[in-house]
Amino acid sequence: MPDTHNSDFNVTPWEVTGQVDYAKLIKKFGTQPIGDDLKQRLFKDAGESHFAIRRGVYYSHRDLDLALTDFEEGRRFFLYTGRGPSGPMHLGHIIQFYFTSWLQRRFKANVYIPLTDDEVYLSERSPSLDVAQKWAFENSLDIVAAGFDPDHTFIFKDTEYLGRMYKLAIRVAKKINFSTAKAIFGFGGETNIGFLFYPAIQVVPSLFEHSRCLIPCAIDQDPFWRIQRDIAESLGFPKAAALHSKFLPALTGISGKMSASIAETAIYLNDDERTVRSKIVKGAFSGGQATVEEHRRLGGNTEVDVPFQWLYMFFEQSDDRIEQIRQEYSSGKMLSGELKGILIDKVNEFLKEHRARRRRAEGELEKFTGTGELASRMMNSDLT
Amino acid sequence: MPDTHNSDFNVTPWEVTGQVDYAKLIKKFGTQPIGDDLKQRLFKDAGESHFAIRRGVYYSHRDLDLALTDFEEGRRFFLYTGRGPSGPMHLGHIIQFYFTSWLQRRFKANVYIPLTDDEVYLSERSPSLDVAQKWAFENSLDIVAAGFDPDHTFIFKDTEYLGRMYKLAIRVAKKINFSTAKAIFGFGGETNIGFLFYPAIQVVPSLFEHSRCLIPCAIDQDPFWRIQRDIAESLGFPKAAALHSKFLPALTGISGKMSASIAETAIYLNDDERTVRSKIVKGAFSGGQATVEEHRRLGGNTEVDVPFQWLYMFFEQSDDRIEQIRQEYSSGKMLSGELKGILIDKVNEFLKEHRARRRRAEGELEKFTGTGELASRMMNSDLT
Numbered sequence: 001m002p003d004t005h006n007s008d009f010n011v012t013p014w015e016v017t018g019q020v021d022y023a024k025l026i027k028k029f030g031t032q033p034i035g036d037d038l039k040q041r042l043f044k045d046a047g048e049s050h051f052a053i054r055r056g057v058y059y060s061h062r063d064l065d066l067a068l069t070d071f072e073e074g075r076r077f078f079l080y081t082g083r084g085p086s087g088p089m090h091l092g093h094i095i096q097f098y099f100t101s102w103l104q105r106r107f108k109a110n111v112y113i114p115l116t117d118d119e120v121y122l123s124e125r126s127p128s129l130d131v132a133q134k135w136a137f138e139n140s141l142d143i144v145a146a147g148f149d150p151d152h153t154f155i156f157k158d159t160e161y162l163g164r165m166y167k168l169a170i171r172v173a174k175k176i177n178f179s180t181a182k183a184i185f186g187f188g189g190e191t192n193i194g195f196l197f198y199p200a201i202q203v204v205p206s207l208f209e210h211s212r213c214l215i216p217c218a219i220d221q222d223p224f225w226r227i228q229r230d231i232a233e234s235l236g237f238p239k240a241a242a243l244h245s246k247f248l249p250a251l252t253g254i255s256g257k258m259s260a261s262i263a264e265t266a267i268y269l270n271d272d273e274r275t276v277r278s279k280i281v282k283g284a285f286s287g288g289q290a291t292v293e294e295h296r297r298l299g300g301n302t303e304v305d306v307p308f309q310w311l312y313m314f315f316e317q318s319d320d321r322i323e324q325i326r327q328e329y330s331s332g333k334m335l336s337g338e339l340k341g342i343l344i345d346k347v348n349e350f351l352k353e354h355r356a357r358r359r360r361a362e363g364e365l366e367k368f369t370g371t372g373e374l375a376s377r378m379m380n381s382d383l384t
Numbered sequence: 385m386p387d388t389h390n391s392d393f394n395v396t397p398w399e400v401t402g403q404v405d406y407a408k409l410i411k412k413f414g415t416q417p418i419g420d421d422l423k424q425r426l427f428k429d430a431g432e433s434h435f436a437i438r439r440g441v442y443y444s445h446r447d448l449d450l451a452l453t454d455f456e457e458g459r460r461f462f463l464y465t466g467r468g469p470s471g472p473m474h475l476g477h478i479i480q481f482y483f484t485s486w487l488q489r490r491f492k493a494n495v496y497i498p499l500t501d502d503e504v505y506l507s508e509r510s511p512s513l514d515v516a517q518k519w520a521f522e523n524s525l526d527i528v529a530a531g532f533d534p535d536h537t538f539i540f541k542d543t544e545y546l547g548r549m550y551k552l553a554i555r556v557a558k559k560i561n562f563s564t565a566k567a568i569f570g571f572g573g574e575t576n577i578g579f580l581f582y583p584a585i586q587v588v589p590s591l592f593e594h595s596r597c598l599i600p601c602a603i604d605q606d607p608f609w610r611i612q613r614d615i616a617e618s619l620g621f622p623k624a625a626a627l628h629s630k631f632l633p634a635l636t637g638i639s640g641k642m643s644a645s646i647a648e649t650a651i652y653l654n655d656d657e658r659t660v661r662s663k664i665v666k667g668a669f670s671g672g673q674a675t676v677e678e679h680r681r682l683g684g685n686t687e688v689d690v691p692f693q694w695l696y697m698f699f700e701q702s703d704d705r706i707e708q709i710r711q712e713y714s715s716g717k718m719l720s721g722e723l724k725g726i727l728i729d730k731v732n733e734f735l736k737e738h739r740a741r742r743r744r745a746e747g748e749l750e751k752f753t754g755t756g757e758l759a760s761r762m763m764n765s766d767l768t
Contacts, residue, residue: 163547169578170502170506170513170578173576173578178576187562188562189562189563193565194557197577197581199577
């Protein structure tokens with residue numbers, strides 16, 4: 001999940017530069033904002049509310065209304081979200097999967113999760129296929145820990161499952177020419193021919209069932225779904241629906257860049273308590289004032305304060321509590337150090353629980369990759 | 385095997401236009417002619433001579449000398465030749481396989497034969513994958529009939545075997561960028577991204593073993609092997625060797641175009657005796673004179689006479705007999721009708737025997753695709 005923020009911004013599936021104007025992105029990509037009516041309809045169908053929708057972390061969509069209509073009329077949609085296994089996962093990566101597992105529970109949906117080892121290799125984000133596959137294994141444990149149903153979730157590495165995907169992939173690929181791929185993804189003469197083919201592979205899981213696919217993803221992935229929606233019906237499948245999230249800002253600032261190669265910008269799922277504390281205390285960009293006196297007088301700026309944003313986007317899920325924090329911080333009653341302390345406790349509590357679930361996942365993983373109900377069906381059936 | 389012949393010529397793996405100047409093609413592609421010393425060395429290693437080499441039907445090569453050195457020093461090379469299953473096979477297609485099976489017997493070599501159903505689908509040479517797969521099955525019976533060893537030959541459809549090929553394919557693909565593919569294959573903005581990826585797939589079987597691959601093929605396929613030779617060593621494999629043939633001319637003339645959609649230009653392996661006779665009598669381009677009197681006086685031109693060329697390139701394998709025919713025909717002693725009669729008998733005799741072998745192939749096919757020694761090893765091992 002790339003997320004650089006400066007004044008001019010550019011968002012592609014492989015690069016995000018500048019400070020993202022999310023409202024502009026909706027216009028640029030031609031997606032729809034999630035209005036209040038649609039939110040309420042989603043909560044009603046789900047049987048409960050969800051903070052990430054309430055707060056606009058997921059803020060844009062394509063055809064979410066049609067997916068809900070399907071559900072309301074007894075036709076289940078299925079979920080698809082993936083991971084490029086280029087390295088260890090950080091908090092920005094995992095919150096997507098927690099939200100997807102919530103959708104799965106509430107809508108009794110099958111979930112398909114490719115680990116795109118081919119993509120990270122072909123795009124030079126991994127030094128070798130072996131390394132990508134090692135990370136695919138490590139990442140899959142974190143993904144399972146996010147709470148998926150072992151009988152209705154299929155996790156697979158592209159390189160291992162491509163044998164069954166290839167026929168569908170070339171049916172998709174035949175409908176995408178170089179000019180289109182160039183326009184949408186910025187491909188050029190230097191792009192290798194494996195990476196040129198990859199968009200077809202990313203589209204395929206959205207065609208794993210003949211019912212509607214709903215894709216929860218960060219907004220930068222939308223170009224793939226634009227292609228999917230251009231060609232799906234001509235192949236006999238529904239257009240995919242999508243639910244787009246904003247990016248969790250980098251620790252070092254909402255105008256800074258979270259980078260896998262700059263450890264200080266992110267908190268990894270295997271960072272220990274001391275590391276979490278140190279990264280947040282030393283590195284988290286604060287919206288507080290330069291001195292305690294000034295802070296008491298002027299208050300903190302929650303819009304740019306990364307600890308506040310992280311609490312708001314994931315770690316403090318109580319609306320009452322987050323509003324209390326917002327008020328106390330912006331009024332100057334709460335100092336930056338206190339706010340950071342709240343986040344440190346929340347992150348460490350989350351990571352402790354996540355890691356316990358990850359340990360349990362080791363014994364469950366093969367259900368997701370082969371022996372569970374959905375996985376064994378996928379491993380033994382032809383895709384058409 | 386495309387083979388149009390006009391004054392200016394152009395040869396790519398998917399299109400051959402103009403009258404091919406084979407000597408120029410050697411210079412253009414940067415290959416080597418097969419000199420007399422190399423011919424004799426090949427015959428000595430093979431333990432017998434072969435008319436197609438003696439007569440220059442296979443006339444160009446890359447590293448054939450190195451393949452022979454490998455063999456002489458006890459390191460076996462392996463053979464790779466394929467078929468795009470776009471329709472029924474004609475005589476021009478099958479003679480390649482007869483030659484390859486001769487190489488297999490004489491050099492005790494494994495042979496890998498992909499049926500590139502993906503390629504014919506992606507390049508619009510087949511209306512659907514299902515149709516391509518039907519032809520892949522039909523073609524595989526004709527290929528088996530050419531005399532391959534069921535325990536040392538692996539025949540597979542790309543779409544069925546791609547699961548095991550994909551990792552190698554993306555290692556290859558990562559080394560070929562769009563600019564290179566454009567320069568070599570003439571790809572452009574309208575080329576679909578599946579076809580853009582295809583050259584990587586065509587390279588993969590040349591990496592099925594870590595020993596040297598020798599590829600007998602029509603000269604138009606050489607661009608693929610140029611790419612193979614550019615990248616193989618960086619992936620830890622030897623550069624492929626190749627043995628290039630001329631094209632069997634179209635029935636309608638060495639300057640005409642053999643086209644799968646124009647039945648008169650080709651003789652198919654399932655054409656019956658009457659059809660063969662009719663096509664040759666009515667349609668075979670003759671180098672004879674306009675009247676019997678003129679022919680007796682001036683003689684026939686064997687250079688442009690398609691019946692003579694077909695006899696020379698495949699159907700009359702006795703050097704004494706073909707020289708006798710050449711002399712009698714060019715001196716005017718033999719008339720065009722007589723020459724055509726000789727070819728008709730030869731073709732029908734060949735097709736009768738070929739079809740008997742094809743019927744036997746039905747019971748043997750599964751050895752080539754799964755249960756034979758080499759096929760079962762390939763179906764159960766990872767490619768690295």
